[in-house]
Amino acid sequence: MAGTKMRFGAFIAPFHPLAENPTLAIERDIELVQWMDKLGYDEAWIGEHHSAGYELIASPELFIATLAERTKNIRLGTGVSSLPYHQPLMLADRINQLDHITRGRVMFGVGPGALPSDAFMMGIEVAKQRDMMDEALDVIVPLLKGETVTAKTDWFTLNEARLQMTPYSRPHVDIAVASQVSPTGATAAGRHGVGLLSIGATNAGGFNALASNWAICEEKAKDNGKSVDRANWRLVGPVHIAETAEKARENVRFGLEKWLYYFREVAALPLAPDDGSDPVDALINSGMAVIGTPEDAIAQIERLQEQSGGFGAFLQMAHNWADFEQTKRSYELFARYVMPKFQGLNENRKASLDWARSNRETFMGQAMAAVGTRVAKHIEEKGTDNIRPEILEAMGIKKDKGAAE
Template sequence: MGVGVRVGVFLPAAGFPGMDHGEVLAAAVEAAVAAERAGFDDVWIAEHHFMSYGMCPSAVTLAGYVLGRTERVTVGTAVSVLSTCHPVALAEQAALLDRVSGGRFRLGVGRGGPWVDLEVFGTGLDRYENGFEESLDVLLAALGRERVSAEGERFRFREVAMVPRPARPMLPVVAATSAGTVRLAAARGLPMLLGMHVGDAEKAAMVEEYTAAAGDLGGPEVAHVAAGVAYVADTTREAVAVMEETLPRWLGPGLSGYRPVDGRPYVPKDPVEYAGLLCRLHPVGSPGHCADTMLTTIERTGVRHLILLVEGAGDPALTIRNIARLGAEVLPKVRASA
C-alpha cells in the first residue's frame, strides 16, 4: 500500500434480525480471518452493551480471540468504553494482548454515551459527563510507566507495579465526536478515531481543529483513523440498493437499543435516512466507485488510515464475499494511487 496508508475492517458484530447470537459472533470472527486473507492491514472490533447494534460487550476479549485466529493483521478495539471500566484494568489487558501477540494489538478508547450501561456497571453519569479526561490520564500513566498511583477525584490508589508492561509505547486512539474530545486528544498527542456518521468535510474540520490545538504535538505523523461503510457490487446502483434494503433492518432495532441512564428523552436516527446518508458518504458502489471514494476521503481529510464496516448486507456469506471483492478489486487501486 502507498506510504503511510492503511485500510482495515471495522466489525461491530452487527445483530441482524433472525440471527442467533452465536452465529453473529462466529461470523465476525470469520470476517476478521477473511480480512487477513484478503490483504487488509487491520481489524477493529466495536464494543456495545445490551443491544443488537453490536453484540460484542468486550472488545478486548474478542480481540484476543481474533489475535489467536490470525497471524499478520493488527487487531484493535474501536472502541473500549472508558466510562464503564477501570482504566488500570484496561491497561493491564492491553499490555497482555500486546505481549502475547508480538505487538499486533492496538487499543482504541472512547467516552461512550449516557446510557444504561453506567447504571448497570455502577460507574454513574458523572464518569461519562466529567470523568473522561481523568480516566484517560490514568490509562496513559498505566500504559507508560513501570509503577502507577492516583490521587484524583474519581481514582485514588497507592502505587502499584504494572505487570505486564507493554513491550513498546502504546498510545491509544481516541474516538472523537465533539470539539472537547478533539482538544483533549490533541493535548495528549493521541490520534483520533473519526466516526462513520460524518463525511469528509466534517472529518477534515476536526483534523484541522486538532492540528491547531496540538501545536508541537500535532503534525502529519499523527495517524488518525476514519471509519466508514463499504460494500462492493458490479454496479453502484446495485450496491446502494442492497445497502438501502439491508442496513435499516439492522439500524432500526439496533439504534433503538440505546437507553439513557437517567430517563432523558432519546430519539434514534431514522434508519432509512441514515442508511441513505451512509451510502452517500462512503465507498458503497462498483469497485471503481469504492476506490475513488476512499481516495477522495484520503485527499480531503488527510487521514490515511481507513476502517470499513463490511457487515452491512446482513448475511455472513455476503460479508465474506464483500471482503474478498474489496481486497481483490478495490484495495489494489487505492494502493497504487494513494
C-alpha cells in the first residue's frame, strides 16, 4: 500500500530585483507555473503587494485568471490576499468567480498584509491590521459558503450580503491563513476550521513555533466546534538544487545578494547574518534554506516533518536566486527525485523489483526449461542443424554427426 501523498508547490511572492524589465519578470512567473504544471506540481500560491518594487503582483486574482487558461491541473491560490485592503464582499465575490472559472482549482490564502508601506499608503494603521483580518475573515468564510451575512465594523458594513452564485467548491473554496511566528494565523485558522499556511517555516523563529502553532490551531478549532486537518497545513521554505552541491552554490550566486538586500534593507527580516560571512553557508547552516542536491531537499522535508509532527504540503519559496534556466532545472530535479520520496510513487516499483530479484533463480530456471522444450522439439523434427553450438552445449546435447559446423 502506497504511503500518504504529500503535495508540493511554490509560494510566489515574487521577488524581482530592479535591474530587469518588470513586464518580462511577471511573464517569467507565469512561465514558471506553467512549467510546474507540466512537472506535476500540485499548487502555486501568488502574492499581493503594492509597494517596495520587488514583489510585483498587485492582484493575485488577475494572475490566477491568466494562469487558469495556460495550465491544466495545478491548483492556484492567493498567497496571500491582504484582507484589510479589501471590502470583504467584493473580495469574496472575486474569489467565488474564480472558483467557477477554474472549476474548483482556486485556493484562498489570507493574511493581514506583509508590508507596512502598503498599509501606510492606504491609511491603515499597522497595529490594527490583524484585528481587521479577523473581522474580515469572520464574514468572508460564511459568504464563501453561500450564506447571508449582516455585519458592521468601523471599516466595513454588510447588509444582508450574499454572493449571487452558489459556490462551485463545497462547502467552500480551500482557505488557508498565513502564519509566521505569532499565534495570530493559527488562532484564526482554528476558529474557522480552515488550513494553515506557515510562510516562514524554515527560519529559526518559524521553525521553533511549528509544533506550538499547530497545537494552538487544534485547540481553537475544538473551542469553536470545528476541526482542522494536518493535510491542510502547508509549510514554505526556500530551495535550490542541482546535480551537485557545488553547482547549486554556483547557481545561486546569480541573484542571492539582491534577494538578501531586499530583506535586510526593506522588509527588515533577519534571514542571514550581514557580518561579512558567506551568505550561502549562513543560509545552509541555519537550516533556513536548501542549496545543494535532491538528497539535501529530502533531508530538509524530513526535518520539518519531525519538528512539526506532520503536514500536508511543502511549498518552495520562489526567489530568483539562480538564472531562469537553472531555476527551472531545480524544479525539475525536485519533481524527479524529491517528490516521489514523499508521495509513495515508487513503493510498488521497489516491491516488484525486490520480488523479481529474490525469485530470479526460480524464474530463470522456468524460462530456460521453456526454451529447452522448444529446442528439443526442433531437434526432434529437424536435427541439430541451425542450432548454435553454445545452446547445444548449455543443454548437454552433441551435434548430429555430419552436421555442418
